[in-house]
Amino acid sequence: MKYAYYPGCSIQGTGRAYEESLLPVLKELNIDFEELEDWNCCGATAYMSVDEIKSCVLASRNFALAEKFGYAEIMAPCSACYLVLNKAQKYIETSKPVAETVEKALSSANLKMTKKIKVRHPIDILLNDIGLEKIKQHVKRPLKEFKVATYYGCQLVRPYSTFDDQYNPTSMDRILKALGATVVYFPIKTRCCGSSLTGTLPEPGLFCAYIILKEAIKRGANVISTACPLCQFNLDGYHDKIEKKWGNVRIPTLYFTQLMGLAFGISEEELGINRCIIPLNIQSNQTVSA
Amino acid sequence: MESVKMNSNKEGARIGFYVCHCGHNIASVVDCKAVAEYVSKLPGVVVSRDYKYMCSDPGQELIMNDIKEQKLNRIVVASCSPLLHEHTFRNATEKGGLNPYLCQMVNIREHDSWVHSDRAAATLKAKEMARAAIQRVTHHHKLETKKVPIRPSVLVVGGGIAGIHAALTLANAGKQVYLVEREPTIGGHMAKFDKTFPTLDCAACILTPKMSEVGSHPNIKLMTYSEVVKVDGYVGNYTITVKHKPRYIIEEACVGCTECINACIYTTAKFPDEFNEGLGKRKPIYMPFPQATPQIVVIDPQTCIQIKTGKCKKTCLEACLDRKAIDFNQKERFSEIQVGAIVIATGFKTFDAHRIPQYGYGKYPNVFTALEIERMVNASGPTGGHVVMRDGSEPKSIGIVHCVGSRDKKTNHYCSRVCCMYSLKLAHLLKEHSGAEIYNFYIDMRTPGKSYEEFYDKLLNEGVNFIRGRVGEVTDWAFIPEEEGKLIIRVEDTLAGYVRRIPVDMVVLSTGLEHQPDADAVRRMFNMSCGSEGFFLERHPKLAPVNTFTDGILLAGCCQGPKDIPDTVAQAGAAAAEALVLIDKGYIEQEPNTAFVREEDCSGCKSCIPLCPYSAISFDEQKKKANINEALCKGCGTCVASCPSGSIVQNLFEDEEIFSEIEGLLLDNINEKFAQGKTTQEVLAK
Numbered sequence: 001m002k003y004a005y006y007p008g009c010s011i012q013g014t015g016r017a018y019e020e021s022l023l024p025v026l027k028e029l030n031i032d033f034e035e036l037e038d039w040n041c042c043g044a045t046a047y048m049s050v051d052e053i054k055s056c057v058l059a060s061r062n063f064a065l066a067e068k069f070g071y072a073e074i075m076a077p078c079s080a081c082y083l084v085l086n087k088a089q090k091y092i093e094t095s096k097p098v099a100e101t102v103e104k105a106l107s108s109a110n111l112k113m114t115k116k117i118k119v120r121h122p123i124d125i126l127l128n129d130i131g132l133e134k135i136k137q138h139v140k141r142p143l144k145e146f147k148v149a150t151y152y153g154c155q156l157v158r159p160y161s162t163f164d165d166q167y168n169p170t171s172m173d174r175i176l177k178a179l180g181a182t183v184v185y186f187p188i189k190t191r192c193c194g195s196s197l198t199g200t201l202p203e204p205g206l207f208c209a210y211i212i213l214k215e216a217i218k219r220g221a222n223v224i225s226t227a228c229p230l231c232q233f234n235l236d237g238y239h240d241k242i243e244k245k246w247g248n249v250r251i252p253t254l255y256f257t258q259l260m261g262l263a264f265g266i267s268e269e270e271l272g273i274n275r276c277i278i279p280l281n282i283q284s285n286q287t288v289s290a
Numbered sequence: 291m292e293s294v295k296m297n298s299n300k301e302g303a304r305i306g307f308y309v310c311h312c313g314h315n316i317a318s319v320v321d322c323k324a325v326a327e328y329v330s331k332l333p334g335v336v337v338s339r340d341y342k343y344m345c346s347d348p349g350q351e352l353i354m355n356d357i358k359e360q361k362l363n364r365i366v367v368a369s370c371s372p373l374l375h376e377h378t379f380r381n382a383t384e385k386g387g388l389n390p391y392l393c394q395m396v397n398i399r400e401h402d403s404w405v406h407s408d409r410a411a412a413t414l415k416a417k418e419m420a421r422a423a424i425q426r427v428t429h430h431h432k433l434e435t436k437k438v439p440i441r442p443s444v445l446v447v448g449g450g451i452a453g454i455h456a457a458l459t460l461a462n463a464g465k466q467v468y469l470v471e472r473e474p475t476i477g478g479h480m481a482k483f484d485k486t487f488p489t490l491d492c493a494a495c496i497l498t499p500k501m502s503e504v505g506s507h508p509n510i511k512l513m514t515y516s517e518v519v520k521v522d523g524y525v526g527n528y529t530i531t532v533k534h535k536p537r538y539i540i541e542e543a544c545v546g547c548t549e550c551i552n553a554c555i556y557t558t559a560k561f562p563d564e565f566n567e568g569l570g571k572r573k574p575i576y577m578p579f580p581q582a583t584p585q586i587v588v589i590d591p592q593t594c595i596q597i598k599t600g601k602c603k604k605t606c607l608e609a610c611l612d613r614k615a616i617d618f619n620q621k622e623r624f625s626e627i628q629v630g631a632i633v634i635a636t637g638f639k640t641f642d643a644h645r646i647p648q649y650g651y652g653k654y655p656n657v658f659t660a661l662e663i664e665r666m667v668n669a670s671g672p673t674g675g676h677v678v679m680r681d682g683s684e685p686k687s688i689g690i691v692h693c694v695g696s697r698d699k700k701t702n703h704y705c706s707r708v709c710c711m712y713s714l715k716l717a718h719l720l721k722e723h724s725g726a727e728i729y730n731f732y733i734d735m736r737t738p739g740k741s742y743e744e745f746y747d748k749l750l751n752e753g754v755n756f757i758r759g760r761v762g763e764v765t766d767w768a769f770i771p772e773e774e775g776k777l778i779i780r781v782e783d784t785l786a787g788y789v790r791r792i793p794v795d796m797v798v799l800s801t802g803l804e805h806q807p808d809a810d811a812v813r814r815m816f817n818m819s820c821g822s823e824g825f826f827l828e829r830h831p832k833l834a835p836v837n838t839f840t841d842g843i844l845l846a847g848c849c850q851g852p853k854d855i856p857d858t859v860a861q862a863g864a865a866a867a868e869a870l871v872l873i874d875k876g877y878i879e880q881e882p883n884t885a886f887v888r889e890e891d892c893s894g895c896k897s898c899i900p901l902c903p904y905s906a907i908s909f910d911e912q913k914k915k916a917n918i919n920e921a922l923c924k925g926c927g928t929c930v931a932s933c934p935s936g937s938i939v940q941n942l943f944e945d946e947e948i949f950s951e952i953e954g955l956l957l958d959n960i961n962e963k964f965a966q967g968k969t970t971q972e973v974l975a976k
Contacts, residue, residue, distance in 0.1 A: 167763070168647040187765045215767055 003033040003120065004071035006062060008042055008081035015078070015229025017272030021257040022077055022122060024271070028138055028264050029130055033075060036065055042081040043088055045155075046196070052091065056098055057105045059088030064111035073118040075125060077257075079155040079228035085119045086160050121156065122257070123171050123227060124163040132178040140265035142180025145282045148259070149186040149221035150176060151212060153193055153231040166190075172256050176225060179263040184219045188212060193231040198238060203245075209234045210242045213249035222282055224253040236277050252278040303428040306337040306362040307420065308353060310344035310369035312399055317342075319403035321413040325368065328417045332424050336360050344369050350382040357386030364427045368396035368420050389432035391882065391942065396423045418955055425954030429946045433882035438921055440526035440878050441630035444869050445470065447518055447812075450478020451855060452847025452862040453635035454500050459866035460633075461509035465873060468627050469504060470532055471514045475582035476501055478637055482565065482661060484668040486855055487715040488745035494581060494670075501583040511627075514584060519624070521632075521815050524904070524924060525842030526878040530627045536620035538589035538597065543615035546585030550616065551575055553609030555602055561593050563672070567662045570672030575606055580670060589616070631842045631869040634826060635862065636812060638848035641695030641702070641801040648763040649694060649799055654777055655680040657764060657797045660690075660709070660716060667719045677724035677796075685795035687727040688720050689779045691761045696802035697733060704823050706802035706852045710736045713800045714746055717754045720798075729755045729792055731781050739854065757792070759784045764797050803852035816843050825851045836865040841878075844868050883925035883942045889915045891937030898929035898938060 011019045026033060039062050041047070043055035062085070066074050076082040092099045092113075106112055126135065150172045157169045164171045169190065173183045193212060197205030213235060216224050226232050235253040242249060254276065261271040273280055307329045311317035322340040330338035337356050341349050344367055356362055365388065367379045372395045380390035398416045406412040442465055446457045449471030457469045469476070480486075481501075483493035504510055513532055520531035551573055559571035565578045574594035577587050589597065596602035596618050610616050643651035643659050650657045656679045658666070665671040666678075679685055690713050696706040710732065717728045735756070737746045750756070759781045768774045769791060776793035783790045805824035806812070813820050817840045819827040826849050829837040836844050846862040847853070853861070872878075894914040899907045906922035907929060909915075918929070918938070930938045939945075 165647070187763075187767045211769070 001032065001072060003031070003073050003075040003125065004036040004066045004069070004117075005033040006036050006039055006042075006066075006074045006076045006081060006085075008076065008078040009044075010078050010080070010229035014233055015255075017275045018077060018229055018232070018255045018257065020270070020272035020275075021255055021261045021266075024266050025257050025260045025264065026122075028261075028266070029126070029134065031125065031130065036062065036071070036074070037069060038065060042076070042078075043084045045080050045084065048084055048087065053098055053101050055084065056088040056091050057102050059085050060092060060102045060106060060113055061109070061111065063089070063117045064106050064113050066117045067113060067115060068111065071117065073120050075120050075122060077122050077227070079121075079153055080230065082119060082121050083155040083160070086162065089116065089119065090160070119162075121163065121227070123156075123175065126175060127171050128163065132174060135175065135260075136178050139179055139263045141263055143176070143259060143263050144180055145222075146176075146181040146259065147220055147222045148176050148181045148183050149216035149219060149224045150183055150189055150256075151186070151193075151216070151224050151226045151231060151235070151253075152189050153226065153228045154190060154195075156227055157190060172225060172227060175256065176259060179260060181259065181263075184216075184221045186216065186219055186221070188215055193228075193234045195230065195234070198234050202241070205234070206238055206242055206245065209238060210246050210249060213242070213251055214246075217249055217251055221251065223259070223280065224251060225256045225259055226253055227256055239278060250278050252276055252280045254280065303334040303364050304336045304360065304362050305334045305364040305366060305424060305427060306353065306356045306360065307335055307339070307366045307424065308344050308349070308368070309338075309340045309398070309416070309420070310349070310367065311340065311342045312369060312403075313342065316369070316399050316403045319406060319409055319412045320398055320416045321409065322416075324413055325398075325416045325420060329420050329424065332421060334364075334428060335424060336362060345375050345378050350378065350385075353379070353382045354386035357383070357388055362386075363388065363392065364430065365393040366396060366420065366423045366427050367393065368398045368416065368423070370399040371397050371401075391433040392427070392430050394423045394427040394430065396420050422951045422954035426947050426951035429944065429950055430942075433941055435882055436880045436920060437877040438526055438880055440873055440876060441528075441628055442466065442873050443468065443627075443629045444631045444633060444866075444873070445518070445528070445530050445627065445629040446633045446635060447816075448478070448635035448637055448847070448849070449473070449476030449504075449512075449514070450635060450637045450847060450858075451480040451497065451500075452637065452849075452858045453478070453633070454497075454504055455859050455862035456633045456635060456846050456866045456869075457504055457510055458500060458507065459863055460869060461507045463866075463870055465509065465870070467507075467510045468530075468532075468629065469510055469512050470516050470518055471512075472517045472535075473578070474515045474537060474586070474588040475578045475584070476504060476512070476514060477579075477581075477583065479661075480855060481579065481581070482567070482668075483664050484671075485715060485719060487711045488739070488741045490715070490718070498581040498583075501581065505583040505585075512584060514586075515588065518815065521817075525840075525872070526630050528629045528632060528842065530629060530632075532625050532627065534623050534625065536591075536622050537586070538591070538594070538616065538618055538620045539587055540615050540617050540620075541584070541586050543613050544586045545613065545615075546577070546587070548577055548587060549609040550587060550606035551577065553605045555595060555605050561590070566665045566672045567659070569662055569665055589618075594618075631844065631872050632816065633844045633846055633862075633865045633869060634812070634816060634818070634838075634849055635846040635865075636806055636809070636849040638803040638852065639806055641706075641804050643694055643799045643801055645701060646694060648765075649691065649761070650764040650766075650777070650797070651799055654764065654766060654797070656685070656777060656795060657799060660712060660798055660800045663716055663720070663798050667716070667723050675723060677720055677726070679796055684724055685726050687729070687794040688724070688796045688798060689729045689731060689761075689764075689777070689792060689794040690717055690720075690798045690800060691764070691779070692730065692732040692800045693760060694799040694801045695804070702802055702804065702823065704852070705736060707736070708852060708854045709800040709802060711739070711742055711745070711854065713798075714749050714754075716798060716800075717749055718752065721752060721754060726795070727755070729757060729779070729794065731757050731759060731761045731779065733758070733760050739856070757781060757783050757785075757790065759790075762789075803848060806849065809849070816840065818843060818845075821851075823851075825849065836861055836868055842872060880921075881925060883940060884920045884923040885918050885925065885927070885930055885938050885940040886920070887916050887918055888937045888939060889913065891935050892916055893935050893937075895934060897934065898932055901928050901932050903928065 043058040048055040152169045194205035194208035258271045309322045309325045326338045326340040383393040384390040446453045446469045457467045461467045516534045519533045522529040554573045562568040563570040563572040575589045591597045669675040695701045737743045762780045773793045779792045818838045821827045844865040846865040847858040892915045906919045930940045
């Protein structure tokens, strides 16, 4: 099946390393996908909190496009997109007024939604459509030296636990273990990263990020893995400010796809790892012939 | 097919029809007067009345008087479900001088007024249903009930406090009781408890006298380490097959001296002790606990070297001397018992705390379940009553988390009813035993019981802390230096209105009550139903709380739903009383809805014989015909439907009765149309 790849804004902006690493990993695993033509804003967190119905309209235009081009499933790698698309779908399903407004808005653009397009996260696809066995087969350089704190953030599993447990998600853990990495015990894997507070109320926002970073180091991790552009941004981008306030908690934060790419033998440059502010200093020496 | 043609006035049927208002229950949706008026015009109907409460004495007298005065020979009552009042109206019919089976009921309450709101449509439906019954009742004929003797013995399944109390009640009434318990001893969960709320009397002190009474009662045959594997028969005459698991001890020979345990090749106890929730250790040969009943040791085949490898010095055998009570070659065996009634008291299991990973059970060593703490605070428990953490040190602060696996849509939606009270009890005991600071985290404090609220007040005055809010997580993630090395309970304090972090040394999870894991298999074996939460379903939540939908099968204790000890004992007494009602009557009145063979049509093909679930059909070799034993027939109708020649007939469900009822339901004004000279085909093609 061909997935409609829905990048969203972050993944081609501040979080471009996510896309840079995601695409080669998908190609390596022969996953059939295509960028959704003429996609637009998902409706985003900020919009959703101002005007839910307009946010739903924005989201559903993407669904209508996917339907028009004949896709059954949308792949949304950004946690915020993933949540908002799911949320919009739920609202349209359960509220008649929302559904009617959306229908009207779409029809003015000669679009319509007649069936449910499934929203999928790459972790879900990798785990449930591709499978750990196949992922293992592609590992050329097992991540032996990597002690990973798997950090899920909030939006991936809450409030909708579509493919993993809300309180104790383990999907990313399983993928990283399959790559040969050690996954450390990390009890705050779904705690807030600081979210957009880091921009508006920096002190409490950065403190959230600090807690995550400090705890990851305390639990013996040498790298944090994430699946969200905002989490990566908050955990990687503010180390100077955090250090001034609370002390040094330097630890690299990578997208899980970057870690996958490394294990698949793709170069750091290709995977956008050079974009990290805190550099990755772990070397996986062992090379296994494919 | 001209036989389809209805002639309701068959052999001069004189029908009385009564439609009940049931107060507003029926009359608010169905126009009862219109129904009575409509029915009065149907052929054969002599009397047609509507009345406010047909089940009342004046209502029944209406029927009786009409039978006498109007010479009625058929009665139809349109009211509620026959489950409720069929007996009433059959009785009234009989008192009026007719055979009770000449009465037919129409359910226009549960099947009509309670499920519809459109008055016109509901009234039409009531008319059609009444018409069907009028058509049907003309084909009824006199039937007699049969009396079958009942066996004066009872099987009690499960030897917890419910089973113990039911068994003793029945045995004291002079009945033979078979008490089957799957564990090596009776006592159930209650035997594990330290004190009981709200009186704080010692559980063992009040339970063990009853246990030993069971063990020595002349009317109780106790079968421990045994399970019911097969149930045959029906109310009054059940045949039960019991599997006796090998305990590798000859029960009659063992005197419970426990010399064998002392002599075991394992000088120290090494294996997790089930009775102490794994907190203590036992040897492969063990007595579950000091007051175990029966006082017979048991050998665990998983850990006994002799049973596993055959290469043990068998020091236990030497210690047993010439009693020779140990038999390593014991095999499971089966026995059969005959009983008249069955009390199911299979109990519950506690919620598996692993299922809520954010509470850290199994991850953090000092997170305990409430049942583990029950054993810990018990003087005869693994720590002799000392409250200690897994490393042996004493806790300075303890958090008790309520509603673990209760009132939670992700696990169990229902309230387990006992956890608030046992958490209060444990709070008291933990404080008393350890002097630690105690925190209770509750959603709502539920203390509905005699002296329960007073107990809660007592705890408030003892200085136990109460924080209202469901605990979000138990974590070892420290935020400030004071939290380092502690377990932190994160909770939204809904009274203070903010999220709190309470660091404690020890966490107690007040796990809820769940159905037994094999409840579904037990349900099938005894032909019961389960509610959505998995507990066995009572026949009526208010008026038949210990009966099931199968006659002669009764419920007691937590297998029916979570409840505390007082409620369990009350229910066990009620179940015993219901069993006595059956037994002391001496016989079962069997409905005459049995099947019989019309021999002239029977071809002797025998296809019905293997199909009968009650083995009621035999084959008469001389006549070459099938023969149904009426005493064994339960009227299920399987043979009737399967007979290729249509030679098996079932009383009250004869073809003419069923067909005329269906046609009465489907065809409007059928008789008028026949009267107009229309053929069956024309009428059916309408």
